[in-house]
Amino acid sequence: MAGKETEMQELMPKEVAATVPPLYATEDEGDPIARVKLFSSVSAWTWYVTEYDPATGEAFGLVEGFADEWGYFSIPEMEAVNRSRGFNVVERDVLFEPVPVSEARR
Template sequence: MQELIPKELAAAVPPLYATEDEAEPIARVKLFSCFNGWTWLVTEYDPESGEAYGLVKGFEEEWGYFSIREMEEVNRSKGFNVIERDFCFEPKPVSEAR
């Protein structure tokens, strides 16, 4: 199974709450599911807890916290990548990544 945010990538993502005062945070990682059309733009991440923060585009578009560990567990339980990382994604302001 694909590791959604490997250690070398996690090192480039600011910790939780680090960008809360930024008017235009940078999306560092893009995750997506081709099964439900959801997208997660990660702006902050805590590798110890597996918690991330960013823009979630699902039924609605909203900012929030989500668990990378839970996403990886879904992938393991299904036996394939339900949620994947966009390997071609380059960090950019969230307004451009939308």
């Protein structure tokens, strides 16, 4: 489908990525700031990004899914899922304002 990929939302545009600390920068913080909120439009999963490496696309943060846990996840893999499905399975909440993770949780 020509042109379909251009309709996909960029999950971590450069201006957003620039606001997120690098990997391991917040590991000693008890309640780091959730800088970006990603969510699935087809499941109840949510990812709160607290750290990000723009070179690899690897992110770290709180994942609310089957269980709530801290972990690493790949932004390029999420964007690949979106392209393979032809719609934004994972989206960035463009209205989300950075807050401590404890305040962002469900």
